[in-house]
Amino acid sequence: MIDLTTPSIYLDGIPHDRLSEVRAVPGLMWHPYEDNGFWAVTRYNDVAEVSKHPEVFSSGIGHTNLWDLEADALEARRSIIDSDAPDHTRLRRLVSRAFTPRNILVWEETTRSIAGELLDVFIEQGGGNWVDMVAAPLPIRVILTILGVPVDDADFLVELSDYLIEGTTDQTTLSEDAFGNTTPLRLLPFNSPASHALFEYGERIGAERLAEPSEDLVTHLVLAEADGDRLSMTEYRNFFQLLVFAGNETTRTAITHGGEAFAMFPDEWKRLMASPDLMEPAVEEVLRWASPVMHMRRTAAVDTTLAGTNIAEGDKVVVWYTSANRDPDVFDDPCRFDVSRAENPHFAFGGGGPHFCLGAFLARMEIRVLFEEMLKRGIVLSKEGEPVRAPSNFVHGVLSLELGVLEGRASSGGGG
Amino acid sequence: MVVDTERCIGIGQCELLEPGVFRLDDETAISAVVGDGLLPVERARLAVEKCPSGSISMRE
Numbered sequence: 456m457i458d459l460t461t462p463s464i465y466l467d468g469i470p471h472d473r474l475s476e477v478r479a480v481p482g483l484m485w486h487p488y489e490d491n492g493f494w495a496v497t498r499y500n501d502v503a504e505v506s507k508h509p510e511v512f513s514s515g516i517g518h519t520n521l522w523d524l525e526a527d528a529l530e531a532r533r534s535i536i537d538s539d540a541p542d543h544t545r546l547r548r549l550v551s552r553a554f555t556p557r558n559i560l561v562w563e564e565t566t567r568s569i570a571g572e573l574l575d576v577f578i579e580q581g582g583g584n585w586v587d588m589v590a591a592p593l594p595i596r597v598i599l600t601i602l603g604v605p606v607d608d609a610d611f612l613v614e615l616s617d618y619l620i621e622g623t624t625d626q627t628t629l630s631e632d633a634f635g636n637t638t639p640l641r642l643l644p645f646n647s648p649a650s651h652a653l654f655e656y657g658e659r660i661g662a663e664r665l666a667e668p669s670e671d672l673v674t675h676l677v678l679a680e681a682d683g684d685r686l687s688m689t690e691y692r693n694f695f696q697l698l699v700f701a702g703n704e705t706t707r708t709a710i711t712h713g714g715e716a717f718a719m720f721p722d723e724w725k726r727l728m729a730s731p732d733l734m735e736p737a738v739e740e741v742l743r744w745a746s747p748v749m750h751m752r753r754t755a756a757v758d759t760t761l762a763g764t765n766i767a768e769g770d771k772v773v774v775w776y777t778s779a780n781r782d783p784d785v786f787d788d789p790c791r792f793d794v795s796r797a798e799n800p801h802f803a804f805g806g807g808g809p810h811f812c813l814g815a816f817l818a819r820m821e822i823r824v825l826f827e828e829m830l831k832r833g834i835v836l837s838k839e840g841e842p843v844r845a846p847s848n849f850v851h852g853v854l855s856l857e858l859g860v861l862e863g864r865a866s867s868g869g870g871g
Numbered sequence: 872m873v874v875d876t877e878r879c880i881g882i883g884q885c886e887l888l889e890p891g892v893f894r895l896d897d898e899t900a901i902s903a904v905v906g907d908g909l910l911p912v913e914r915a916r917l918a919v920e921k922c923p924s925g926s927i928s929m930r931e
Contacts, residue, residue, distance in 0.1 A: 507925065544880060551881030551900035804923075809880055811923035816883065 459495060459775070460488055460521065462846040469749065469851060471790070474778035482764035486773070488521055493752065493771035494764065497778035499785045499802070501762050505753060505774050506806030512753035512772055514810060515539035519751050520849065521773065524641075531642040534693035536810065543809060549679045549686060550694070550813065553601070553672050559816045562601055566821055569596050570828045575865040578832060582839065582859035590710035590856075591703070594821055598702030601817075602695075603671025604660060612656070612699055618649035619700050620845060620852055644696060657695030658688070672698070704850060705747040706818045709803070710825060711842070711853045712745035716792045718838040718858055723794045728830060737794035738822050743801035744792050746777045747851050751805065776802040777851070834863035872910055872918060872929055874902045879926040888918055893927075902926070 457473045464470050474497055477484050483494040483501070496502055505512045518524055518537035529537070535546040552558065573589045580588075595613050599606060621627050622645030631640055634652035643650040657673075664674040676691055686694065717724040727737050753772045758765070766772060779802045781789040786796075804812035812818070837859040845852030872892055874885070881900025885893035894905045910918065915929045 547880045548899065548901075551883075552895075552898065555881060555883035555895050555900050556887045557883065557895065807923045807925070809878075809924050811882055816887075 456487060457484065459486060460848045462848055465848055465851075466844050466846050468844065469746065469777045471777075471781060474775060474781065477775075478778060478782065482762050483766070483772075488771075489523070491523075491771070493521065493773045494761070494766055496761070496772060496774045498762070499779040499782035502774040502776065502779040502802060502806040504761060505772060506802075506808040506810070509539060509543075509753075509808055509810070511756055511759050513539050513756045514751075514753060515542070516754035516756060516769075517752065517771065519753070521750075521752055521771070528641045531689075532644045532693065534644075534690070534697050535813075536697060540809070545684065546686075546690065546694075547809065547813070550676065553675055554813050554817060556816045559820050562597060562817075563820060563824060565600055566593070566597050566824045567828060569593055570821075570825045571866055574825075574828050574832055574834065574863075578834065578860050578863040578865040582837075583857065585714045585836075585856045585858040586707065586711050586853055587855065589825070590707045590714065593710065593825060594706035594818075595703040597817070597821055598698065601672050601702075602660075602698065603664070603669055603673045608656075612653070613703065615649045615653050615656075616700050616703055619645045619647050619653075620704055620847065620850060622647035622649070626846060644693070650696060653696045653699060654692045657692045657699075661688075661691055661695070701812075702814055702817070704852070705814070706821055708747035708851055708853065709742055709745040709818060709822055711856055712747075712851065713741035713822065713826075714836055714858055715838060715842060715853075715856055716741065716744055718836040720792050721835065723792055724835065727794055727826070728833075731827075731830065733794050734823060734826060736796055736799060737826065738819055739799040739801060740792065740794050740796055741822060742803035742818075743780045743786070743796075743799055745851060746780050746801075746803055748803070748805075749777045749849060749851055750775045751810075774806055776805070779806065832863050832866065835861040837861045872904050872908045872915060872927060874904055875926045875928065876901050876903075878924055880924050882923050884921050884923060885918055885927055888921060889914065892918070 457477050477495055477497045486493050486495045496505055514537050518529055570593055573592055577588050595609050599609055618629055629648050633648040636648035636651035638651055640646045660673055661677045665677050668674045727733050750773050755766045755768050755770045758768050783789050804815040839857035839859045842853040842856040845854055879901050883895055885902050886895050892908055892910055893902050895902050919927045
């Protein structure tokens with residue numbers, strides 16, 4: 456058995472050698488985990504197959520993380536991500552509108568202005584912790600703007616999200632009653648009292664918008680109606696939390712790994728500087744390289760077979776996007792960071808199917824706009840230290856990354 | 872080009888690729904074919920392939 460789950464492995468980055476070994480194992484590898492285990496799905500085509508068949512590989516039976524949950528905990532935490540059709544379809548359709556490419560582009564200028572401000576400070580200071588100064592604040596400020604949450608509350612919500620990430624590692628620092636929490640941790644997402652705080656926050660702002668509707672996403676969520684059907688309070692607050700977490704942590708990770716990659720491979724940055732029409736493939740390559748969400752778990756709804764391996768009803772099946780994104784059967788020279796890949800069918804947003812990342816276009820827009828603002832300022836980054844990584848087997852998290860500014864001109868103020 | 876409106880969950884990849892052929896409903900975000908709904912075969916294949924929920928198909 457090749458260990459893919461011990462959190463400390465991830466302190467040295469994604470274990471690509473191990474994933475490569477697992478890909479070479481015929482069929483699916485059984486991976487013991489806690490007091491049972493899961494089938495590890497690591498080849499691109501097998502990951503695609505799982506994702507395309509939600510009726511076989513269910514998100515709702517267990518949930519989508521590795522561990523087991525009791526029925527009451529599952530119900531308390533259930534959100535769109537761990538639902539199956541028809542519940543999933545209903546939840547997804549209630550929010551899709553806000554995340555379509557056309558509606559996401561509405562936020563492009565706001566994103567550009569935030570990115571520009573953050574980059575100007577980064578340049579003026581000659582660099583620093585890229586995570587704290589650029590990668591983290593950009594996505595959180597954008598998702599909060601879209602949600603309609605006051606920007607003054609950004610720091611608090613980032614803090615809460617960071618505690619949620621901690622919940623996916625084995626290094627939790629919060630006491631069970633932090634933030635006034637009285638709910639047993641097992642009933643809270645990420646087993647974290649920070650979830651309680653996020654719920655309270657979401658409920659408060661939801662109530663404010665019900666009383667005084669605005670044009671923002673929170674208003675849309677509390678008022679959203681399809682065929683006379685609305686989100687319940689539990690559905691709304693789980694959604695709110697998911698959006699705050701997913702809308703900030705994952706894009707932060709992509710921007711962090713993107714910054715590091717361009718610092719490590721300056722020739723790739725130069726290629727982009729010379730040909731801005733490489734922007735779209737460059738964004739996709741950053742996503743493939745970063746693989747911010749490393750795995751998702753499904754549960755077999757029926758007996759089935761995949762890659763010649765028999766899977767019993769109830770077995771856990773875990774897809775590893777990190778591995779699919781480096782599968783040499785799909786990607787030429789997969790360990791090379793290459794901004795010009797013409798075909799880049801990566802699984803950074805999942806393996807396809809109905810759970811395809813809701814925020815994909817938002818993430819792409821943020822990353823693209825950030826790189827555009829970097830190009831405008833002639834920034835060239837240097838790597839000033841190794842990333843301090845999160846010991847998580849779920850998110851490819853980086854807690855800090857020192858980057859320097861070899862070249863760059865802050866904007867002179869006013870328009871970008 | 873054909874959209875399976877039962878499967879469609881309003882991702883919007885189709886409209887991004889081919890705004891002359893696909894348009895997401897302003898309220899529901901469900902995709903619909905607009906205009907004559909025709910595409911050259913290579914672009915049709917791409918639209919089919921790129922839909923994450925597998926909701927696009929083509930007829931000759």
